[in-house]
Amino acid sequence: MHARAVAATASALLGLVALLLPIPGARADHEAGRPAVIAHRGASSLAPENTLAAVDRARRLGFTWVENDVQRTRDGVLVVLHDAGLARTTDVERVFPGRAPWRVRDFTAAEIARLDAGSWFGRRFAGVRVPTLRQYLARVERNRQSLLLEIKNPELYPGIGRQVLRELGRAGWLDRRHLSRLVVQSFHVPTIRSVHRLRPAVRTAVLGSPTIAELRTYARFTDQINPQHLKLTVGYVAAVQRLRGPHGRPVEVCAWTVDRPIDALLAAGYGVDCLITNRPDVVRRALSVFWTSP
Ligand code: G3P
Ligand code: CA
Numbered sequence: 001m002h003a004r005a006v007a008a009t010a011s012a013l014l015g016l017v018a019l020l021l022p023i024p025g026a027r028a029d030h031e032a033g034r035p036a037v038i039a040h041r042g043a044s045s046l047a048p049e050n051t052l053a054a055v056d057r058a059r060r061l062g063f064t065w066v067e068n069d070v071q072r073t074r075d076g077v078l079v080v081l082h083d084a085g086l087a088r089t090t091d092v093e094r095v096f097p098g099r100a101p102w103r104v105r106d107f108t109a110a111e112i113a114r115l116d117a118g119s120w121f122g123r124r125f126a127g128v129r130v131p132t133l134r135q136y137l138a139r140v141e142r143n144r145q146s147l148l149l150e151i152k153n154p155e156l157y158p159g160i161g162r163q164v165l166r167e168l169g170r171a172g173w174l175d176r177r178h179l180s181r182l183v184v185q186s187f188h189v190p191t192i193r194s195v196h197r198l199r200p201a202v203r204t205a206v207l208g209s210p211t212i213a214e215l216r217t218y219a220r221f222t223d224q225i226n227p228q229h230l231k232l233t234v235g236y237v238a239a240v241q242r243l244r245g246p247h248g249r250p251v252e253v254c255a256w257t258v259d260r261p262i263d264a265l266l267a268a269g270y271g272v273d274c275l276i277t278n279r280p281d282v283v284r285r286a287l288s289v290f291w292t293s294p
Pocket of ligand 2: 067068150
C-alpha cells in the first residue's frame with residue numbers, strides 16, 4: 001500500500017478508537033486531563049539513550065520532561081546509564097576487551113569517559129559520551145527541562161539515594177524553584193522511602209504496580225505510582241488518584257513505556273497523568289486527536 005494511504009488508514013483507525021474509548025476528550029474542556037509526555041531516557045528513539053544528545057533532541061522537539069537513569073562507578077561517580085553493564089550501549093568490549101562482564105560498578109569514571117556511547121545507535125552519534133550526573137544536570141538546566149530521575153539498581157550501590165540527593169543539592173536542584181521540576185523514582189521501594197525521609201520536599205515515584213490494598217501505605221512517601229502500561233485499568237488508576245500523597249495532592253500515575261499510538265490513547269483513556277515514552281513525537285501526535293496544544 002502507498003505510504004500516504006497507510007497513514008490515512010492509521011489515522012482513520014485512531015479516529016475510530018477515539019470514538020470507542022472512554023477518552024477524557026469528552027470533557028467540556030478538551031485540554032483538561034491531557035497527560036504529560038515524558039521523553040524516556042531522553043528522546044531515545046531518535047538519539048542514543050541516556051546521553052546529552054537524547055536530552056537535547058527532546059528539547060528541540062519541545063518536550064520539557066525527560067526521564068533518565070543514574071548509577072555509580074567504581075570510584076563513586078554518578079553516571080547516567082540504564083543497564084548495569086556497559087556492553088549494550090557503548091564500545092566497552094572493544095576498548096577494554098579483558099574486563100568482562102563490563103559492569104558499570106567495575107569501571108572508574110575516567111574509564112567510562114573514554115567510551116563511545118553513540119556509535120551503536122548511528123554513525124552520526126559517534127563520540128557521544130556517557131554523561132556524569134553532574135554534566136547531565138547542567139544540560140537539563142541549560143535546556144530548562146524537568147527531570148524524572150530514576151535511581152537504577154540501587155541494590156548494587158549502597159547509599160546511592162543519599163548520594164543522588166547530595167548531587168542534586170550541589171547542582172541547585174533542591175531549591176524551591178527546581179523542586180517543581182523534579183521527581184525521583186525507583187523500582188526499589190526502600191530507596192524511595194529513604195529519599196522521602198531524607199528530603200521530604202522532593203517528589204518521588206514508585207515504579208511498578210503495588211496492589212490496591214498497599215496503595216494507602218505508599219501514599220505516605222510517594223507522589224506517583226508508575227506502572228507498566230499493560231498493567232493499567234480504569235479502576236487501578238482511579239484508586240491511585242483518589243489518594244493524597246505526601247505533599248497533599250492526589251497521587252499521580254505515569255505509565256511506561258508507551259510507544260504505540262493505540263497504547264497512548266488507551267492509557268489516556270484510563271486517565272493517567274503522564275506517558276513515559278521513547279517516541280514522544282509519536283505519542284504527542286496520537287494525543288492531538290483529542291488535545292490541540294502541545
Ligand atoms: O520510567 C519508567 C522506565 O524507565 C522504567 O523502566 O527499565 O526503562 O528504566 P526502565
Ligand atoms: Ca528508567
